[in-house]
Amino acid sequence: MPEIRRLPESLVNRIAAGEVVERPAAALKELVENAIDSGARRIAVQLVDGGLARIEVTDDGCGMSPAEMALSLERHATSKLPDEAIEMVATLGFRGEALPSIASVARFTLESRPQGGEQGWRRVVDHGALVEDGPAALPPGTRVRVEQLFHKVPARRKFLRTARSEYAACKDVVHRLAMARPDVGFTLDHGDRRILSLQPGESVATRVAGIIARELANNGVAIELERPTAAGPMRLTGIAGLPTYNRGVADHQYLFVNGRPVKDRLLTGAVRGAYSDMLARDRHAVLALFLTLPPEEVDVNVHPAKTEVRFRDGQAVRGFIVSGLRQALATGDRRSAQSPDVAAMGRWQSEPLAEPSPALRSMFEGRDWSPPSTGHLASPRPEWRGAQGETLAVPMGRAEQAEELSPQAAEYPLGIARGQVANTYIVAEAADGLVLVDQHAAHERLVLERLRAAGGEDAVKRSQALLLPDVVEMEETACDRLEDAADKLAALGLVIERFGPGAMLVRAVPQALGKSNPEALLRDIDDDLAKHGEALLLGEKLDLVLATMACHGSVRAGRTLSVAEMNALLREMERTPRSGQCNHGRPTWVKLSMGDVEKLFGRH
Template sequence: MPAIRRLPEHLVNRIAAGEVVERPASALKELIENALDAGATQVSVSLAEGGLARLEVTDDGCGMDPPEMALALERHATSKLPDEAIEQVLTLGFRGEALPSIASVSRLTLESRSRAAVQGWRRVVDHGTMVDEGPAALPPGTRVRMEGLFARVPARRKFLRSARSEYAACLDVVRRLALARPEVGFTLEHDGWRVLHLQPGQDMAGRAAQVVARELADNGVAIDFERDGDFGALRLSGVAGLPTYNRGVADHQYLFVNGRPVKDRLLVGAVRGAYSGMLARDRHAVLALFLDLPPEEVDVNVHPAKTEVRFRDATAVRGFIVSALRQALATGDRRSVQAPDGAAMGRWQAEPLAPPEPPALRSIFEGRDWSAPAARVAEAPAAWRSHAASVPAQPLGRAEAAAEPVLPQADYPLGVARGQVANTYIVAETPDGLILVDQHAAHERIVLERLRAARSESGTGQAAAASQALLLPEVVELDEVACDRLEDSAAAFLPYGLEVERFGPNAMLVRAMPAALKGGDPAALLGDLADDLAANGASLLLGERVEHVLATMACHGSVRAGRPLTVAEMNALLREMEATPRSGQCNHGRPTWVKLSLADVEKLFGRH
């Protein structure tokens, strides 16, 4: 067996760099965090070729003296951990590996000047070897330049992506850290072009609108919840997008723990659980969430890049996030994304300004002397009567006499029903525009909220919902594994009015259905419930599994598209939407109603 030996210092630094510096974005993250920990109020980032050729970070923080600069380039040297209480760390960085790790795999130029010094100092380290040092001219603060990353480590260099991909990763890092510190100004330049310019002193909502998405200001709800737990106070703040404002990928979810940007699986799962029943499974929420809790209750030292954390009581944290998010989204109630789709608006056809005359009329008026006075007013000649007879009778709109006086439209936020299009969409009129309602999506949300309301807020929360016993129990045949899943969850179905029991190896017996699902198909319902349990049952908490079950029930019990409704039924649906929380979106995150303002209508007719 070979003898045990100590690794040489340069190899140790390269191994450490492999943990900390994976690509330009990871080095950029460490440098910006150092700037923020130094008390900077302005951070400027400059990139060349996505950071592959050059990466520079300049700040106006406290700066360093020459001896401190020399110490900062040594491994495990830091000013951010004054004692050994690592569980009490409040700074973004604390491991003391960033600068020496970056310097071991690139050419690093470190320039800094403390506020008390009259001039700055510069140190240049080329792949672990100090090659130059001397005075430097710069204002108080620090400037770090990284050039030629992995130039002498070709095995690592070949794993880097294109300049465009590396730039996208760097941009994401800047956005996340800029969102974490809205009081700090940020600028980002890439290949001489200014990409990002954020003013210092912004509030969180304004910074989120600039960094995450401008539409979030109009399509999001503010979050600020606190709870006192057994281990201290929990607080969740930020902004969460409405379920109808979503994306196909989760790249617009910004999560922070005690001001530290993280990409933690527990937090991502909590967000997914909070939006369950409001988003389709292939859609993702847009949000920026800040979780604050006592530092001793979270371990930030479980990952070299500090992007993952570990909570002492993960279940309590997850439950707090889910409940706070759902409560915040409930305050949005009927809100939905209301920006008219530009492509859809562009499909409106404008009639020609001068429609051609019918041939029969043209033959009547051609050749007539209009200067001669008319002798009398006479009935139109036979040619006109024959043309009028060929015009088909106009269709009559479906209208019904009101059973009682109709109240002013202002009393109804969703307006008064005027008709139905394609037996699917309800047309309602409000004082300032028109509203189109998807009757199936709207009723699906209403049924889901009815089922949720069946749970009592007191005791165990298992008060039974109204149930409709079947005259003859129905046998539903399924495969044995699906029956096993349904049998295991049968007790969880009872509070919602669904009563099932095992009926042989490959069948389930349905004895009662929820009253809200009157007329539903038991076989289709059980098939979908079995699929939901197979996809989510093992990985979700009981409450979240129940949410999936309720969403599936609601879909089966809602008014289907293609069903004609009376005016009274349409108005009843609108009134119930106004009283139902989260009625602005269906269970899959699609809007239940959209509004066409009078201004939009006037634009269609050229009246603006």
């Protein structure tokens, strides 16, 4: 048997670097987190070639003395754990591995001057070897420079991506940390270009909208919720985009736990569940959520880069996020996030009148356009008289006298119905503009909410006993998970029991799922159990069933509606939660303001 020996310190640091610093963005994350933990009010980040050539982070934090600088470059040395209670950590960095790990695979320059100190100090480590240690001139704070990352580790460097890809990852890191701390100012420079400039002291909504998209401020709802727990309050804040304001990828979902940016499957699953009946499967919500809970209720030390967390009660956290998001959206989702498309609006233009064709000119030449004599009864069918005396009927359009807006019309955000276009879109006049409503999309949402309000969910959850129980063969571990959740599944209408080591017996299913495949249903639920630890997917499946029922029971496109029916639809939309979008995340209505209408006619 080979002899067991201790690894050299340089090799230990390189192994640690493989866990903590796999690319420039990871090194940048550790440096910016240290700057935040130092109490900095302003942090400046400079990148060259996406961080491949140089990363520089400058802050105005507390700074370090020469002795503290030397200690910070030793493994597992940190100022962020005052005692051994690692579960009570409240800072972003605490493992004490980042600086020595980075210094072992790059040329690392650390310069710092304590607040109130008269002189700064510089310490340079080149791929693990100390090459400079002496005084330096700089203002109070700390400046860290990382150059030639993995220059002497070619096996690692060849796995790095292009400068453009590495820059995108670095930019995402700065965005997430800047969102987490709106009280801190950030600047980001890439080469000679200023990419980002954020002032300290901004509100969360302003900071988030400034980073994600300016229009999110008008197309999102603020979230401010709190729930008591045995260990302390659990709070959820942030901003969530309306379902109609969505993206094709989930890259615009920013999640934070106790101020720490995370990419956690439980949290992303909770977001997906909250928007489940408001977004199509290939669309994703845009949001930034900040979850705050007692430190002992979350383990942030499960991943070297601290991007993943583990909750003591994951089901409670998921339920809090799902219910919190739905509650927030119910207060603002009667709005539609979709303003008229810019390209579509560009097609509304004043077309120049074309010169009439010779055939058209000959048709109208010599016509008598004078009004009929007042001494005769007006003809019920106006006529054109040609030069030869022939009579042609005027093309007629059917119209009704427009009614004056009633005094209560100002109280109707969606206005009064004026007509229907293509038997699909309702045209309404509101006090402040023109409203177009997709009748099928709107009624589909109304029917779904009506089913829920009438106890539709309870009706769906009622069990339907199977004439012959189904035996579903599964892996033993899957059967164990389902057996543990059997009581909760029974409350939802799915009655199952263990049938040997590797099989489950399905005795009843929810009534609305009576025609579904019990085996596929159990396997889907087990997948969700394996991912989240609780039976969650069945409830989401019931929502999908209700959504399908609503779609089939709604007013279809192509159906002619009376004015009374159109107004009734508008009034119900104004009363119904989530009426701003259909069950697939598309808008149910758009509004063209009177100012935009006047611009179309050059009256502004």
